Every structure is written in structure tokens, then in C-alpha cells.
Amino acid sequence: MKAAPFEYSRPSSVAEACELLTRDEDARIIAGGQTLVPMMAMRLARPTRLVDIARIPELAFIRDDSDAIVVGGATRQAALERHASLAARLPLLARALPWVGHAATRNRGTVGGSIANADPAAEIPLVLVTLDGSIRARSTRDDKVIAADDLFEGPMATALALDACLTEVRFPTWSHARMGSAFQEISARHGDFAYVSAAAQVALDGDGKCVACAIGVGGATAAPTRLKAASAALLGGRLDDAATREAIAAEIAALDIMIDPHASPAYRRRVAVTLAHRVVIAAHDEALSRTPA
Amino acid sequence: MKVSLTVNGETREIDAEPRLTLLDALRDHLRLTGCHTGCEHGVCGACTVLIDGAPARACLLFAVQADGLEITTIEGLAPAPGELSLVQDAFCETHAMQCGYCTPGMVLTAHALLRDNPAPTRDAIVDAISGNICRCTGYGQIVEAIELAARRLAGSNAPAKGDAA
Numbered sequence: 001m002k003a004a005p006f007e008y009s010r011p012s013s014v015a016e017a018c019e020l021l022t023r024d025e026d027a028r029i030i031a032g033g034q035t036l037v038p039m040m041a042m043r044l045a046r047p048t049r050l051v052d053i054a055r056i057p058e059l060a061f062i063r064d065d066s067d068a069i070v071v072g073g074a075t076r077q078a079a080l081e082r083h084a085s086l087a088a089r090l091p092l093l094a095r096a097l098p099w100v101g102h103a104a105t106r107n108r109g110t111v112g113g114s115i116a117n118a119d120p121a122a123e124i125p126l127v128l129v130t131l132d133g134s135i136r137a138r139s140t141r142d143d144k145v146i147a148a149d150d151l152f153e154g155p156m157a158t159a160l161a162l163d164a165c166l167t168e169v170r171f172p173t174w175s176h177a178r179m180g181s182a183f184q185e186i187s188a189r190h191g192d193f194a195y196v197s198a199a200a201q202v203a204l205d206g207d208g209k210c211v212a213c214a215i216g217v218g219g220a221t222a223a224p225t226r227l228k229a230a231s232a233a234l235l236g237g238r239l240d241d242a243a244t245r246e247a248i249a250a251e252i253a254a255l256d257i258m259i260d261p262h263a264s265p266a267y268r269r270r271v272a273v274t275l276a277h278r279v280v281i282a283a284h285d286e287a288l289s290r291t292p293a
Numbered sequence: 294m295k296v297s298l299t300v301n302g303e304t305r306e307i308d309a310e311p312r313l314t315l316l317d318a319l320r321d322h323l324r325l326t327g328c329h330t331g332c333e334h335g336v337c338g339a340c341t342v343l344i345d346g347a348p349a350r351a352c353l354l355f356a357v358q359a360d361g362l363e364i365t366t367i368e369g370l371a372p373a374p375g376e377l378s379l380v381q382d383a384f385c386e387t388h389a390m391q392c393g394y395c396t397p398g399m400v401l402t403a404h405a406l407l408r409d410n411p412a413p414t415r416d417a418i419v420d421a422i423s424g425n426i427c428r429c430t431g432y433g434q435i436v437e438a439i440e441l442a443a444r445r446l447a448g449s450n451a452p453a454k455g456d457a458a
Contacts, residue, residue: 001334002314002317003312003314003355004312005310005311006311006312007311008294008311008355008357030358033355037334037352037355038353040312041333042334050355052357054358102424103402103421104338104348104402105350107344107348107349108344108350108354190423191424
């Protein structure tokens with residue numbers, strides 16, 4: 001299994017990378033290459049040129065803003081995993097990252113690469129959608145922000161233009177004192193693609209009432225899905241077991257569920273409800289254990 | 294195109310097509326055949342090397358991408374010719390290999406683990422090697438080997454970092 005021939009460029013700036021992408025519509029960005037290289041080895045991808053953005057300094061950073069953690073597109077997943085404030089400020093992402101591939105692939109794989117690749121089972125896109133984050137994309141034509149909701153269009157399909165470079169990813173942080181989160185997934189083996197994954201982050205007031213709720217499911221649908229109706233229905237309540245499951249089941253019942261040789265839509269739908277329910281309850285229990293401000 | 298590869302402390306220049314993987318560059322151009330070819334699509338871990346000290350799969354990287362980076366292969370672990378590193382020694386002692394195909398990847402992964410975490414729990418060891426597939430020894434003795442290496446590392450007088458490297 002060897003890749004087809006291609007040209008290789010290693011630009012030193014985003015502007016230079018965008019210029020190279022504009023000149024050749026079959027050129028593709030490579031960052032960590034942990035998905036693209038196997039795709040090329042199997043000849044499922046045959047780019048004419050690889051534009052290597054892995055060493056562009058302006059793309060490798062992690063910045064703690066007051067209301068978000070902003071990550072450069074070519075930042076390694078392992079670097080984000082080790083970021084000092086991650087567990088406290090983005091506990092959901094801190095819990096999801098160990099599920100991304102294996103340590104050896106996280107050492108090379110990038111945060112932006114996982115998002116631009118848009119695998120329906122990928123964990124980082126699910127967290128981005130669940131937390132209602134956004135990305136920034138630059139091309140020779142424009143520099144724009146795209147909300148996670150508008151970004152993922154289907155399996156390996158995004159709203160990113162072919163000549164655009166994903167420059168940064170914005171993960172919103174919450175400031176509630178009583179916050180909890182949970183992440184779970186089901187796959188054949190740890191590190192394999194998830195059949196279904198679920199993420200939740202919950203915040204409670206001093207009285208135990210839900211003041212913020214974000215729930216998402218991945219793997220089951222063509223793109224990660226935020227359960228907006230269920231989240232809205234649970235706001236103001238106490239997240240009791242039955243009501244939570246009912247709200248989640250009602251929304252998942254209406255979703256288009258994927259089919260592939262590994263799992264039937266009926267299985268995926270059932271597991272999605274169970275996992276989403278479990279993560280909300282786990283996030284709720286964690287939030288309850290926190291002292292009110 | 295010209296690619297400069299720094300492997301086990303030695304820098305060598307090779308003439309490579311961009312599509313040449315680091316794995317093939319190590320084996321065919323530099324004759325470092327301890328880096329094993331397995332699945333060639335990033336699943337098995339047989340080709341694991343250390344890049345700037347961190348485990349990575351040599352089949353998931355084109356050699357041009359590794360230009361100028363510090364690469365460590367299994368050939369670079371022993372302190373002197375004919376000797377074994379502490380981890381390699383522990384693998385021999387606990388019989389943590391049968392056919393040996395996965396062993397270089399396992400040993401390099403273990404070196405990186407023990408450098409970052411000199412006293413790993415069994416769970417941490419299992420997690421660390423979860424990206425490396427063994428199809429014959431079974432993982433039990435491999436985990437034992439890494440536990441033994443960790444104990445020896447803790448008991449040795451040399452600084453932990455130097456020993457693991």
C-alpha cells in the first residue's frame with residue numbers, strides 16, 4: 001500500500017498555504033496526516049499536492065480567553081490534552097480527548113485536522129458541536145468564522161471551502177460554580193471508531209435546578225448532533241431520571257440514523273438514547289457534588 | 294527531493310519522493326529494519342518510532358514531513374553495541390516476546406511511557422500499549438516486562454530520565 005505520487009510544499013505562513021491551495025484545486029492540506037496518510041495509502045485519496053501546515057507557527061497555540069479556549073488549527077491533540085487549564089475550564093473536552101485514536105496518533109494528529117476531516121464518529125467534532133463552538137477559516141478570498149452548527153454537513157463533508165485553511169477552533173467555556181460533564185462511547189475496542197458516542201455538560205444553581213445544559217450524540221448520525229430540544233426541555237428542572245430519558249428519547253426518535261455493516265440504525269438509536277441519558281445523569285451528579293458559589 | 298533525517302542522533306540526507314513513508318525511508322534507505330512493516334495504515338503499531346521523544350507511527354508520516362525532526366528507532370535504545378536497554382532486558386527476562394514482530398514498537402512505547410511516568414499503574418501500561426497489536430505472545434508478559442522495567446528503574450541509582458532514554 002503506497003500512496004500515488006504527489007508534490008509536497010511546506011509553507012511558512014497561512015497566507016502562503018492559502019496561495020498554494022488556490023493555485024491547484026486538487027491540492028490538500030496535511031497537518032498530522034493520521035487520517036489522510038492511510039486514505040492515500042489505500043488510494044482513496046489522491047491529492048496532486050500536499051500543503052504541509054504542521055510547522056506554521058501561527059497555527060500552533062492554545063489561548064485561554066475569558067469565555068473560551070481557542071486552539072490553533074495545527075495544534076497537536078496531545079498538546080491540548082496536556083494543557084494546564086483544560087480539565088478545569090473544558091472538562092468535557094478533557095474527558096473526550098483520551099478516546100481520540102491512541103496516544104501515538106494523538107502525538108501527531110491535530111485538533112483542526114480532526115474537525116476538517118469530519119468523521120461522524122470523531123470525538124473532537126462532537127465536543128465542538130455540543131458546546132456550540134466555532135472555527136475560523138482563511139482563504140485568499142476571505143477570513144470567516146463558521147459556527148459548529150453550520151460546519152458539519154455529513155460524513156467527511158464540511159462547509160469549509162477546498163482552498164480554505166482552518167486556522168483556529170473556539171471551544172466555549174462555562175463559568176458556573178456547579179458544573180459537571182461526562183463523555184461515553186461504544187466501539188468494538190477502545191481506540192476504534194465509535195458506533196455511538198455521547199457528551200453532556202450540565203450546570204446547576206445553588207438549589208440544584210439546571211441552569212445550563214448541553215447534550216450531543218456522535219457516530220449515530222451523519223454529523224455530530226446537538227440535542228437542542230432535549231437540552232431546552234431540561235432547563236429549569238432537576239434532571240430526574242425519567243424526565244431526562246424521555247426528553248432525550250423524544251428528540252433522538254426523530255433523527256436520521258446512519259446504517260453501516262457494524263451496527264443497524266435500530267441499535268444505534270437505542271444506544272444513543274442510553275448513552276445520552278447516562279452522560280446527562282453523570283454530568284448532573286458531578287455538578288451536584290460541587291459547592292455552590 | 295532531499296530530506297534530512299536525524300535518526301538515533303545521526304543526521305543523514307536521503308533523496309526521496311514525497312510519497313515515501315518514513316517507515317520505508319528507515320528500512321530501505323537507512324537499513325534500519327528494526328522498524329517493522331505491518332498494516333501500513335496506522336492500525337497495528339509495529340512501525341512505532343519516537344519523534345521528538347513521542348511515540349508515532351512511521352507509516353503515517355511521509356519522510357519529507359519528518360525532515361529535521363529527532364527520530365529514535367529500536368536500534369537507538371541500547372547504550373552500546375551488544376548491550377540492551379533496561380526495558381529490552383526486562384522484555385527478555387519475562388519472555389515478553391514470541392515472534393518478535395511487535396516488539397520494537399512495544400519497547401519504544403514502553404520507553405516513552407516510563408520516561409513520562411516512571412511508576413505507571415497496570416491500567417496506565419495497558420492504555421499506553423493499546424495502540425500496539427501483539428498476535429502471539431499475549432499481552433500479559435508484555436505488561437509484566439514493563440512493570441519489571443519500572444521497578445528496576447525506581448531501584449537504580451542513575452537518574453530516571455537518563456535510564457529510560
